[in-house]
Amino acid sequence: GAGVSQSPSNKVTEKGKDVELRCDPISGHTALYWYRQSLGQGLEFLIYFQGNSAPDKSGLPSDRFSAERTGGSVSTLTIQRTQQEDSAVYLCASSLEGVRQTQYFGPGTRLLVL
């Protein structure tokens, strides 16, 4: 069956450019999450979507980061004016709503800012 997919798999960009990262959740999963994983670090929570709304954006590191979700499905994470410290793997996960639901992760987008 189809799992969580993310695109692109890899992205190299120049400092100052904007990037968009895409996440396609598992069909029927209403909850969607974005995490960032820096080299040698654990995953850092960025944002959580319940349907199309984001009740918790507390993990977004700066106002250069934004995310949206449309149609209760696809989500886009946008990083404006990228900086070198934005280089990381950006992981998306999805789950059903409700208690004790497992988050299923995509393979991630590896972002390198030169």
Next chain:
Amino acid sequence: GQQLNQSPQSMFIQEGEDVSMNCTSSSIFNTWLWYKQDPGEGPVLLIALYKAGELTSNGRLTAQFGITRKDSFLNISASIPSDVGIYFCAGSNSGGSNYKLTFGKGTLLTVNP
């Protein structure tokens, strides 16, 4: 914010050996999770723990939710080469929905055949 200390950072063992890793927290969690991440992939959930003192097994894996709610351990028995990967603990306090996970930095496991 909450932080998880995961140890050891890395382990190099012989096939067939048992492995133990643990996480401690500066504050309590009401859910503990253990994930495994293979290279180029996202983490996959191994075991979920929801009650203090709970001991749960999944095949050769056993995990426990510490009674203080500030720690958890994962044991792998009779390791095999495919156990290689990075193991992460994660905790949650966002009710049973687990939407906001705090992750440890991971334990890199290498198994020598």
